[in-house]
Amino acid sequence: MASQPAVPKPSRPAIHIHFNVQSQFKVQPATTRKASRKTHAFRKAERAEYMSEFFSTLRLTGVSGKVKPFIPRGFANGLALCYKRAMKFSIVTPSFRNSQWLKLCIASVADQQHVELEHIVQDSCSDDGIQDWLPHDRRVKAFIEKDGGMYDAVNRGYRRATGDILAYLNCDEQYLPGALKTIHDFFEAHPQTEVALAGTIVTDGEGKYICHRHLMVPHPQHVWFRFPVLTSSVFIRRRVVHERGIFFDPRWCDLGDFHWVLALMKNEVPMKVLDYFTSVFADTGENMNLKPNAIREKNETLAMTPAWVRILKPIWILHHRLRRLAAGHFLLKPTSYSIYTLASPEQRVRFDVSKPTAVWWNRL
Numbered sequence: 273m274a275s276q277p278a279v280p281k282p283s284r285p286a287i288h289i290h291f292n293v294q295s296q297f298k299v300q301p302a303t304t305r306k307a308s309r310k311t312h313a314f315r316k317a318e319r320a321e322y323m324s325e326f327f328s329t330l331r332l333t334g335v336s337g338k339v340k341p342f343i344p345r346g347f348a349n350g351l352a353l354c355y356k357r358a359m360k361f362s363i364v365t366p367s368f369r370n371s372q373w374l375k376l377c378i379a380s381v382a383d384q385q386h387v388e389l390e391h392i393v394q395d396s397c398s399d400d401g402i403q404d405w406l407p408h409d410r411r412v413k414a415f416i417e418k419d420g421g422m423y424d425a426v427n428r429g430y431r432r433a434t435g436d437i438l439a440y441l442n443c444d445e446q447y448l449p450g451a452l453k454t455i456h457d458f459f460e461a462h463p464q465t466e467v468a469l470a471g472t473i474v475t476d477g478e479g480k481y482i483c484h485r486h487l488m489v490p491h492p493q494h495v496w497f498r499f500p501v502l503t504s505s506v507f508i509r510r511r512v513v514h515e516r517g518i519f520f521d522p523r524w525c526d527l528g529d530f531h532w533v534l535a536l537m538k539n540e541v542p543m544k545v546l547d548y549f550t551s552v553f554a555d556t557g558e559n560m561n562l563k564p565n566a567i568r569e570k571n572e573t574l575a576m577t578p579a580w581v582r583i584l585k586p587i588w589i590l591h592h593r594l595r596r597l598a599a600g601h602f603l604l605k606p607t608s609y610s611i612y613t614l615a616s617p618e619q620r621v622r623f624d625v626s627k628p629t630a631v632w633w634n635r636l
Contacts, residue, residue: 364429370443380446394425423520423528451550526566604628
């Protein structure tokens with residue numbers, strides 16, 4: 273009997289993998305090799321998350337059913353380390369009858385480069401002309417509604433925020449050029465830090481220089497007498513409020529910052545200082561913390577100070593100053609800064625500082 277010709281085996285359909293990595297991810301710098309074990313474990317979990325997102329962008333054609341593509345481990349790890357979603361910023365500005373200052377604040381956020389951001393303005397139904405232009409300003413997401421005070425407005429903005437990094441910037445405050453990009457890179461380099469503390473330059477109402485203010489991680493005893501935080505240069509990860517639930521206490525109309533920082537300390541939220549000046553605060557003489565209600569709340573807060581801490585007040589103040597000295601706060605070099613002013617709301621004005629100081633003389 274004649275042998276039958278061999279039947280060729282059916283060829284396996286070709287698998288075509290289509291993906292667009294560039295549209296989904298952004299290249300980030302390689303991580304340092306000198307990471308701690310804890311940081312290494314964190315980044316290992318991060319790589320798994322990024323690879324999961326990467327595979328979700330793959331599109332398989334030519335084969336029915338589920339097919340797992342083969343990608344060498346080294347190549348996969350490289351993709352995970354190099355391609356990440358860019359962190360998004362959500363900046364919240366509470367507003368009430370500060371139309372001219374708000375315009376400067378918005379401009380300083382809008383010209384930040386190389387970052388993705390949203391600027392949420394919570395205005396409490398101001399009657400100074402804000403409603404004539406704010407709803408039409410495409411640079412911001414404006415919400416005009418009654419609130420329970422500044423800190424309630426910030427909380428409302430934080431609840432609406434969609435960003436990974438949150439901050440709030442008052443109307444009389446601005447960001448310096450490149451501030452948010454620096455903060456972005458800082459959080460990328462410190463994945464376990466949840467609160468970044470940078471520095472603020474203090475000016476008068478015309479933008480003229482007053483002093484530099486470095487921030488420090490608050491000390492549990494010092495904080496009652498020397499508060500080392502200006503919120504204009506505080507940046508937090510989203511999980512601080514959306515997972516830990518540490519919002520501002522709206523019962524405090526003027527000292528909400530202080531009690532919020534106390535809550536951060538109580539919950540042992542990881543904080544780290546960034547030796548960089550991100551912001552400008554205008555000391556106009558009309559700021560909320562100089563008004564009668566703020567003074568009343570300061571007295572109420574001081575009454576909450578533990579008795580043994582009050583007894584040792586001179587020691588804590590001395591220790592605080594020694595901390596500042598050791599941190600190099602008084603070793604400032606000539607510098608300059610560029611901000612928007614009431615006289616120049618459309619273009620930043622440069623101010624040169626030949627003799628910078630860390631002493632805020634009119635707030636001693």
